[in-house]
Amino acid sequence: MIISPLRSLLATGSLLAMxxxxxxxxxxxxxxxKYRQNVMKAVGGHTSAAGAIVQGKVEYKSDLLEHARSxxxxxxxxxxxxxxxxxxxDTKARDEVWSKRADFEKRANDTxxxxxxxxxxxxxxxxxxxxxxFKDVGESCKACHKDFRKEDK
Amino acid sequence: xRRRASAGFLLWLAVTAPAGADGDVPRQGEYLFRAAGCAGxxxxxxxxxxxxxxxxxxxxxxxxxxxSNITPDPDTGIGRWSENDFVRALxxxxxPRGEHYYxxxxxxxxTQLSDADLHAMWTWLRGLKPVRQVNKPHALPWYLRxxxxxxxxxxxxxxxxxxxxxxxxxxxWNRGAYLANAVTHCAECHTPRNLLGxxxxxxxxxxxxxxxxxxxxxxxxxxxxTGIGRWSESDIAAYLETGMTPDGDxxxxxxxxxxxxSTSHLSADDRRAIAIYIKSLPAVEQAIRKEKKKxxxxxxxx
Numbered sequence: 001m002i003i004s005p006l007r008s009l010l011a012t013g014s015l016l017a018m019x020x021x022x023x024x025x026x027x028x029x030x031x032x033x034k035y036r037q038n039v040m041k042a043v044g045g046h047t048s049a050a051g052a053i054v055q056g057k058v059e060y061k062s063d064l065l066e067h068a069r070s071x072x073x074x075x076x077x078x079x080x081x082x083x084x085x086x087x088x089x090d091t092k093a094r095d096e097v098w099s100k101r102a103d104f105e106k107r108a109n110d111t112x113x114x115x116x117x118x119x120x121x122x123x124x125x126x127x128x129x130x131x132x133x134f135k136d137v138g139e140s141c142k143a144c145h146k147d148f149r150k151e152d153k
Numbered sequence: 154x155r156r157r158a159s160a161g162f163l164l165w166l167a168v169t170a171p172a173g174a175d176g177d178v179p180r181q182g183e184y185l186f187r188a189a190g191c192a193g194x195x196x197x198x199x200x201x202x203x204x205x206x207x208x209x210x211x212x213x214x215x216x217x218x219x220x221s222n223i224t225p226d227p228d229t230g231i232g233r234w235s236e237n238d239f240v241r242a243l244x245x246x247x248x249p250r251g252e253h254y255y256x257x258x259x260x261x262x263x264t265q266l267s268d269a270d271l272h273a274m275w276t277w278l279r280g281l282k283p284v285r286q287v288n289k290p291h292a293l294p295w296y297l298r299x300x301x302x303x304x305x306x307x308x309x310x311x312x313x314x315x316x317x318x319x320x321x322x323x324x325x326w327n328r329g330a331y332l333a334n335a336v337t338h339c340a341e342c343h344t345p346r347n348l349l350g351x352x353x354x355x356x357x358x359x360x361x362x363x364x365x366x367x368x369x370x371x372x373x374x375x376x377x378x379t380g381i382g383r384w385s386e387s388d389i390a391a392y393l394e395t396g397m398t399p400d401g402d403x404x405x406x407x408x409x410x411x412x413x414x415s416t417s418h419l420s421a422d423d424r425r426a427i428a429i430y431i432k433s434l435p436a437v438e439q440a441i442r443k444e445k446k447k448x449x450x451x452x453x454x455x
Contacts (some may be wrong), residue, residue, distance in 0.1 A: 145405025
């Protein structure tokens with residue numbers, strides 16, 4: 001039974017090792033990239049759905065506010081999705097996201113602001129303001145992708 | 154930061170464009186000029202270059218090309234050109250001095266422009282403010298520096314002459330084919346090239362893995378799996394206007410530039426015509442995305 005303290009030490013160690021990923025260990029860059037891409041896909045989903053309603057392709061007007069609110073939540077802190085060290089591998093993010101951070105954050109904040117205006121417009125239910133503010137959201141997305149996203153990798 | 158100056162450029166266009174002195178010709182020229190995306194390459198946006206004064210670097214698998222000054226400056230631009238020189242440059246790819254142009258200048262597409270449209274573009278271009286900026290020489294490997302070899306290249310890959318409408322197709326289709334192939338020159342990026350840089354005609358618009366600046370250019374034929382076969386005509390037209398895909402994603406990089414500077418300024422009918430043409434293409438199955446790169450593989454090369 002000499003082994004037993006060692007064994008219990010090992011057991012404690014592996015228990016600790018199991019706990020580490022949940023707390024201390026930094027996230028893997030691949031996982032950050034995947035997370036970011038999924039959040040962006042969610043943004044795209046709501047944008048596309050909202051667009052179909054705004055353009056009158058479908059009649060889900062009562063859902064429009066839900067989409068707008070979801071977009072608000074998803075775009076509240078875009079720069080946080082682009083953490084340091086998540087700049088390589090299977091990502092279309094340009095190096096400029098990190099090397100020209102201030103410009104990037106300006107673009108991201110512009111998107112956040114445009115989404116807020118859109119959400120307000122939806123509450124006003126003025127068709128023209130809704131359409132115009134939705135267009136501005138799209139312009140903002142495109143402007144950021146233009147400078148900060150590469151064509152397919 | 155690339156392409157930052159595009160908004161400024163539009164403003165500049167609005168200010169300096171001749172106000173239709175001889176009717177609609179210059180206005181039509183301006184419309185075509187935008188649609189053809191001339192300003193995109195002939196402006197060094199990266200370095201806040203003057204509009205159309207050239208100097209933008211195009212990184213291609215064949216070397217680095219620097220675009221030329223096409224403002225009417227007599228010494229550094231095209232101020233001494235005749236209209237004939239201009240037509241010959243776009244239709245035959247030959248400079249006023251009789252030299253062949255490298256096909257980085259897409260005369261392979263512009264050759265299909267109609268006489269009337271070339272005249273309109275020339276008229277508009279003549280009215281612009283001259284900018285003095287000396288052209289930069291291209292940075293090419295030695296075996297490409299001898300322009301006479303371009304003669305052979307042209308013989309193999311270049312079909313000069315204006316677009317011939319297809320009688321069995323409706324006018325909107327012909328308009329779309331003309332716009333896509335002669336004016337907006339989609340194929341120059343979206344069609345893969347062979348080893349000598351000639352377009353692979355059997356894979357028309359089926360995407361290019363070796364695009365300018367290392368871009369991967371998507372397949373836009375109606376193949377459902379690897380192309381845009383799931384997009385409707387309206388989806389394509391809307392994308393060319395706003396940049397939004399049916400998934401709610403937005404164009405970025407070079408295509409955002411094309412949309413901002415060119416296709417968003419087209420009339421709705423013209424965008425629709427391009428969509429009709431694109432939808433009619435033969436579907437080519439060709440996946441453009443490379444295998445996913447793993448982090449570990451990358452580290453091996455560091």
